[in-house]
Amino acid sequence: GAGVSQSPSNKVTEKGKDVELRCDPISGHTALYWYRQRLGQGLEFLIYFQGNSAPDKSGLPSDRFSAERTGESVSTLTIQRTQQEDSAVYLCASSLGVGQPQHFGDGTRLSIL
């Protein structure tokens, strides 16, 4: 597709389970970003990848959160031992390079019961 694709669009899981969220960036975009958006709030930076450089993980809220990216393609965000405060929309964005305009997917709405 032409835009950033995220899956699943919705995920409901029980507290304590692990979840994996997927992001397919726009083809040719070397930079990929993950954000978290809690209800009624702005976006909170989590992590970004730029080419083969080490990712900037400074926004990850705890060691239960991790992300990987294969080359300049798909990325997965994993949350282990989910807690209720992890409930949020997780948004992925990509750009031609760091500092270039970011294009967002529609997000994954994660609900922890």
Next chain:
Amino acid sequence: TQLLEQSPQFLSIQEGENLTVYCNSSSVFSSLQWYRQEPGEGPVLLVTVVTGGEVKKLKRLTFQFGDARKDSSLHITAAQTGDTGLYLCAGTLFDSWGKLQFGAGTQVVVTP
């Protein structure tokens, strides 16, 4: 703690009226962006301003970047119902190109 403070948090106006949304910070930004987000969708970029004092116009929308690069405003003239949405400002600091710092957003509702 959010670096960018947006005001107001919520704005309800009638079609044809004008509105202004503000984005303020004590930090200096290399660039500032405005996004609009609709329910169930990701934010969509409206504009990027990079020069202090810069003014950009996009049809009925006017964006201004403060001279000191610490603040920005979005002005909508003759609002339409299609302007309804969550308006987010986001900035990039000089020493962290990859991170966008977002404000909490302004929910704008335009009624017929």
